[in-house]
Amino acid sequence: RFHGAYYAVALSLAKITALGGDHRQAYLTFQEYFERLTTQEKWGKPLAALLGAFKAQLDFGVAAIGGKDSMSGSFMDLHVPPTLVSFAVAVEKASQVLSAHLNKADQAVVWLPVPVDAQHLPVAPAYLQQLDRVRDLHRAGQIAACATVHGSGLAVAISKMCFGEQLGFVFSETLSPSDLFRPQPAALLVA
Numbered sequence: 357r358f359h360g361a362y363y364a365v366a367l368s369l370a371k372i373t374a375l376g377g378d379h380r381q382a383y384l385t386f387q388e389y390f391e392r393l394t395t396q397e398k399w400g401k402p403l404a405a406l407l408g409a410f411k412a413q414l415d416f417g418v419a420a421i422g423g424k425d426s427m428s429g430s431f432m433d434l435h436v437p438p439t440l441v442s443f444a445v446a447v448e449k450a451s452q453v454l455s456a457h458l459n460k461a462d463q464a465v466v467w468l469p470v471p472v473d474a475q476h477l478p479v480a481p482a483y484l485q486q487l488d489r490v491r492d493l494h495r496a497g498q499i500a501a502c503a504t505v506h507g508s509g510l511a512v513a514i515s516k517m518c519f520g521e522q523l524g525f526v527f528s529e530t531l532s533p534s535d536l537f538r539p540q541p542a543a544l545l546v547a
Contacts, residue, residue: 359477361412458525459521467544471486483542510536513545
C-alpha cells in the first residue's frame with residue numbers, strides 16, 4: 357500500500373510533465389477507497405497508503421490540496437480493493453501542451469526509467485532532475501511527443517503512441533522482453 361501510494365504521486369507528476377506542464381507548479385488531490393475498518397489489519401491499509409503518499413509529497417516537494425475518502429467500500433461480503441488515487445493539476449498555456457502520439461515515421465523514442473533505491477522507491481532528487489530535463493528539452497522545442505508508462509509496460513505505452521497515425525515501431529535489440537512488459541509506473545517515453 358505504501359509503495360502504491362508513493363508511485364501514484366510519482367505517476368501524477370510524470371503525467372503533468374508528459375503533457376508539457378511544470379511538475380514543480382503542480383498540486384495534488386487524492387481519492388481513497390478502503391473497506392470498512394473493523395480490524396487492526398484493515399486500519400493498517402489506509403495508514404500505509406497515506407504514509408506513502410505523505411512521504412512522496414515531502415520527497416517531491418508537492419502538496420495535496422484536497423481529496424475525498426471513501427472508507428465505506430464494503431457491502432456485505434464485498435470489499436473494494438484498497439486504493440489511493442492521485443491526481444495532479446497545473447496551469448499551462450495551451451501552446452505548451454504536448455501530445456502523447458507519434459505523428460510521423462522514423463521518430464526515435466527514448467525510455468526514461470524511474471531511478472529506484474534498494475526499497476524500490478524512486479530516488480526523488482534524480483527523478484525530479486529527470487522531470488526537469490524533460491521540461492527543459494520541451495521548452496527548447498526538442499520534444500515532439502511524450503508519454504507515461506503505466507503498469508502494462510513499454511510495449512503497451514509505445515503501441516498507444518503509434519495508434520493515432522497507424523504507425524509501427526521497432527524496439528532496440530538491447531531491450532529484453534521482460535523490459536517491454538514489466539510494470540514501470542511513472543517512467544517516461546520521449547520522442
